[in-house]
Amino acid sequence: MSIFFLSLFLFATSLYVSCTNLTAYDVVQKYKLPRGIxxxxxxxxxxxxxxxxxxxxxxxxxRFPIEGYKVKYxxxxxxxxxxxxxxxLMGVSVKLLYFWLSIGEVTSDGQELELSVGAASEEFSVHHFDRSPQCGCGFYCRELKFSF
Known part of the structure; x- marks a missing residue:
């Protein structure tokens, strides 16, 4: 009987450790949002x-460009x-014309990702966010490296 409890304890401990080892990108995906946000x-x-x-x-x-916009985290x-x-949401903004506006909400229906700035919003395909952008060059780092 004690072997059963020991096995159960070890299983529960390994489950807890695996849950705490999730990256922020894993957590975002766990909540059905693309890692690239x-x-x-x-x-x-x-x-x-x-x-x-x-x-x-x-x-x-x-800071990086995305779909014609400048974004700042x-x-x-x-x-x-x-x-x-x-x-x-706090700490993420987008530049529209000459002003930085805070993105207050992000929603996904599985196909589209909607970014809301106050009463205005913009939709993008979630496939644009399959991978994470890099600071400075966003999703276009390879293209920028080859264009020099």
């Missing part, structure tokens, strides 16, 4: 599983995450 360079994250409140940490501010990004949605 986070740029490369996440150094750590915090997540409250009960409330969905999260913080993602970067070493520096990260602050060193700390936070918000509330649940399946297919991030609300009350």
């Amino acid at each position: 986070l740029p490369e360079g996440v150094i750590d994250y915090d997540l409250n599983h009960k409330t969905g409140f999260f913080k993602v940490y970067f070493n520096n501010t990260c 602050q060193p700390i990004v936070s918000g509330f995450i649940k399946n297919g949605r991030i609300s009350r």
Whole structure:
């Protein structure tokens, strides 16, 4: 009987360890959002599983172009995450004309990703976010390297 409890304990411990070893990119995908909504360079994250409140940490501010827009991630990004949605997002902004506007919400229906800035929003195919952008060059790093 004690072998059964020992086996159960070891299984539960390994399950806990595997859950805590998830990267921020894994967590985003677990919540049915594409990994590419986070740029490369996440150094750590915090997540409250009960409330969905999260913080993602970067070493520096990260800026890159995406689909004709300029996007900026602050060193700390936070918000509330649940399946297919991030609300009350803080620390991510997009440049429209001469102004930086905060992206407040991200939603996904599995095919489209909608980024909301106040009352305005823009939809993109989730396939554009299959991979994470890199600071400086976004999704177009290879094209930029070969164009010099």
